[in-house]
Amino acid sequence: MLTIGKLAAETGVKVPTVRYYEQIGLLPPPERSSGNQRLYGPLARQRLAFIRHARALGFPLEAIRDLLSLSDRPELPCSAADAIAKAQLAAVQARIAQLKALEQELQRMVIQCAHGTIADCRVIEVLGDHGQCAHDHHTVPEAME
Amino acid sequence: MLTIGKLAAETGVKVPTVRYYEQIGLLPPPERSSGNQRLYGPLARQRLAFIRHARALGFPLEAIRDLLSLSDRPELPCSAADAIAKAQLAAVQARIAQLKALEQELQRMVIQCAHGTIADCRVIEVLGDHGQCAHDHHTVPEAME
DNA sequence: CTAATGTCTCTAGTAACTATAGCTGCAAGA
DNA sequence: TCTTGCAGCTATAGTTACTAGAGACATTAG
Ligand SMILES: [Zn+2]
Ligand SMILES: [Zn+2]
Ligand SMILES: [Zn+2]
Ligand SMILES: [Zn+2]
Numbered sequence: 001m002l003t004i005g006k007l008a009a010e011t012g013v014k015v016p017t018v019r020y021y022e023q024i025g026l027l028p029p030p031e032r033s034s035g036n037q038r039l040y041g042p043l044a045r046q047r048l049a050f051i052r053h054a055r056a057l058g059f060p061l062e063a064i065r066d067l068l069s070l071s072d073r074p075e076l077p078c079s080a081a082d083a084i085a086k087a088q089l090a091a092v093q094a095r096i097a098q099l100k101a102l103e104q105e106l107q108r109m110v111i112q113c114a115h116g117t118i119a120d121c122r123v124i125e126v127l128g129d130h131g132q133c134a135h136d137h138h139t140v141p142e143a144m145e
Numbered sequence: 146m147l148t149i150g151k152l153a154a155e156t157g158v159k160v161p162t163v164r165y166y167e168q169i170g171l172l173p174p175p176e177r178s179s180g181n182q183r184l185y186g187p188l189a190r191q192r193l194a195f196i197r198h199a200r201a202l203g204f205p206l207e208a209i210r211d212l213l214s215l216s217d218r219p220e221l222p223c224s225a226a227d228a229i230a231k232a233q234l235a236a237v238q239a240r241i242a243q244l245k246a247l248e249q250e251l252q253r254m255v256i257q258c259a260h261g262t263i264a265d266c267r268v269i270e271v272l273g274d275h276g277q278c279a280h281d282h283h284t285v286p287e288a289m290e
Numbered sequence: 291c292t293a294a295t296g297t298c299t300c301t302a303g304t305a306a307c308t309a310t311a312g313c314t315g316c317a318a319g320a
Numbered sequence: 321t322c323t324t325g326c327a328g329c330t331a332t333a334g335t336t337a338c339t340a341g342a343g344a345c346a347t348t349a350g
Contacts, residue, residue: 035346037297050273056282058247071269078266082258085268089251092244099241102203106234113227121223123230124216128195137201180315
């Protein structure tokens with residue numbers, strides 16, 4: 001049995017994050033020692049590793065919640081899990097496409113600037129007028145985490 | 146002079162967002178009508194367009210705050226503005242690289258799954274064990290917005 | 291035994307908004 | 321003129337996924 005600090009060290013998660021995951025119901029309330037400290041077994045360690053790995057792959061916590069409850073029912077068909085992964089893949093790809101458009105515009109701005117005064121700065125000029133842009137990049141990039 | 150609704154419609158910003166920008170000091174407090182309603186002139190419209198365009202290119206509001214105060218001093222050299230743009234470009238490129246690693250892992254998971262039961266699902270299996278991954282993708286992707 | 295570290299709960303803060311509640315302003319139709 | 325309905329006002333709380341702090345208790349090393 002591990003205390004929360006050892007569990008956190010083993011999985012590379014911070015201690016408050018472990019408590020946070022418990023608070024929102026991603027981790028079940030663990031046993032407690034006589035002094036009321038949390039004690040974790042190997043199952044909890046596995047579950048936490050699953051959560052962290054899914055987070056590292058960009059899955060939102062709500063998706064991870066669904067994936068965890070699916071993984072608790074091994075006899076079910078995995079189509080629901082696959083759908084979650086596919087949706088995440090699509091989100092990642094959409095974000096990459098959007099960021100590539102931003103990259104091009106930023107690069108144009110930076111390259112075209114003659115490094116004189118603000119009055120002539122290409123960066124300031126382009127930011128003030130989207131007509132100077134080559135691409136659309138219309139929407140504000142949304143957070144994926 | 147425009148009311149907040151017209152200004153929002155013209156710039157494609159939502160009304161509460163305009164008030165939010167004023168609240169955090171990105172937009173100056175505008176004139177008010179006799180009935181206490183906000184009235185905006187062309188300078189405010191230009192400033193709001195600048196903010197939105199910079200947001201669309203992924204700049205955080207703090208960077209936009211700096212860019213705006215730079216653009217108010219046209220006689221200064223533009224190196225500070227260029228540095229902000231370069232930092233944003235670097236952030237975008239770093240994010241793209243990270244997302245490409247995620248994309249590959251997600252694609253592997255999705256492709257390798259045989260679509261049987263959860264017990265055999267490659268998605269669930271890989272999420273539970275980073276050893277199954279081909280890349281490192283170690284860190285959790287941070288929001289850029 | 292004592293001092294240092296670890297853990298406990300609870301609250302608040304982060305970024306950039308968005309949504310809600312409950313009030314007032316204002317223009318047009320009956 | 322009345323009214324109805326949208327627009328605008330303030331202020332507060334919710335979103336995501338944590339992170340940081342305060343103040344008290346538990347455990348462990350020396
Ligand atoms: Zn410049
Ligand atoms: Zn543009
Ligand atoms: Zn599957
Ligand atoms: Zn992995």
